[in-house]
Structure formats: C-alpha cells, structure tokens
Amino acid sequence: VQLQASGGGLVQTGGSLRLSCAASEQLSSRYVMGWFRQAPGKEREFVAAIRWSARTTYYAASVKSRFTLSRDNAKNTVFLQMNSLKPEDTAVYYCAAGSTIIVSQIVPADSYTHWGRGTQVTVSS
Numbered sequence: 319v320q321l322q323a324s325g326g327g328l329v330q331t332g333g334s335l336r337l338s339c340a341a342s343e344q345l346s347s348r349y350v351m352g353w354f355r356q357a358p359g360k361e362r363e364f365v366a367a368i369r370w371s372a373r374t375t376y377y378a379a380s381v382k383s384r385f386t387l388s389r390d391n392a393k394n395t396v397f398l399q400m401n402s403l404k405p406e407d408t409a410v411y412y413c414a415a416g417s418t419i420i421v422s423q424i425v426p427a428d429s430y431t432h433w434g435r436g437t438q439v440t441v442s443s
Contacts, residue, residue: 319341319342319343319345319415319432320341320342320434321339321340321341321342321413321414321415321432321433321434322342323337323338323339323411323412323413323434323436323437324338324339324340324437325338325398325437326411326437326438326440327438327439327440328441328442329403329442330442331403331405331441331442331443332402332403333441334399334400334401334402334403335403335439336397336398337353337397337398337411337437337439338395338396338397338398339351339353339395339396339397339413339434340393340394340395341395342394343394344394346370346417348371348417348418349415349416349417350367350368350369350370350415350416350424350429350430351367351368351370351389351396351414352364352365352367352368352413352415352416352424352430353365353366353367353387353396353398353411353412353413353414354411354414354427355407355409355410355411355412356409356410356412356436357406357408357409360409362412362427363378364424364426365377365378365381365398365411366378366385366387366398367419367424368387368388368396370391373389376421376424376425378425381400384401384402385400385401386398386401387399400439403441404441405441405442405443406441407441408439408441409439410436410437410438410439411436411437411439412435412436413433413434414427414430414432414434415432416429416430417431
C-alpha cells in the first residue's frame with residue numbers, strides 16, 4: 319500500500335486546512351489510517367486515526383474538537399479537517415496505515431506499517 323498525503327500549506331491562526339491521504343489500493347476492513355505530525359526538534363506524535371471498517375475515530379487531546387477525520391471508501395481516501403489552527407499545530411503531517419491495530423496500540427507510530435511522505439502545515443501567528 320502506498321500513501322499520498324496532500325493539502326498542507328500556510329494559514330493564519332484560527333484558519334482551516336484539509337489534508338488528504340489517498341491509498342494506492344482498496345484497504346481491507348482490518349486497516350487503521352492514522353495521522354501523525356513532527357515539528358522541528360520534536361518527536362513524531364499521534365494526531366488522529368480512523369478504523370476503515372467501523373469509522374471509529376481517535377484523536378489526540380491537543381486536537382480533539384478542532385480536527386475531524388472522515389473517509390471516502392470509493393476513493394480510498396482519508397481526510398483530516400483541521401479548524402481553529404494554532405501556531406503549535408505547525409509541523410510536517412504524515413499519514414500512515416496499519417492492519418489489525420488494537421485500541422491500546424492506536425497511538426504508537428510503530429503500529430503502522432505504511433507511511434506516506436509528509437505535507438507541511440504552517441500556522442502563522
């Protein structure tokens with residue numbers, strides 16, 4: 319599975335962006351699609367994830383209520399709608415996919431076996 323992330327850019331504080339992650343093939347129901355981000359000098363951190371089968375979503379506390387995941391099965395694509403953006407959201411955002419990830423393993427990056435190239439999100443103050 320190859321993943322292609324897009325949609326990053328420069329936005330002012332309080333603005334919105336929508337990231338997309340397109341998979342190269344139809345994902346089975348066992349897959350989880352996740353978003354991670356990495357700011358300069360910081361470790362990669364979990365942002366959000368969605369189960370392909372049940373549409374169950376998971377969010378980091380720092381983005382809950384501001385970011386929303388959705389998916390389009392027909393296009394094998396996951397969307398991350400980011401609202402009320404803050405300067406601390408500035409990072410390279412990566413999408414990832416992994417199979418058969420239990421709830422307790424949703425957050426660790428090691429749970430995901432497929433990664434896309436990142437897309438830069440910059441929020442100016």
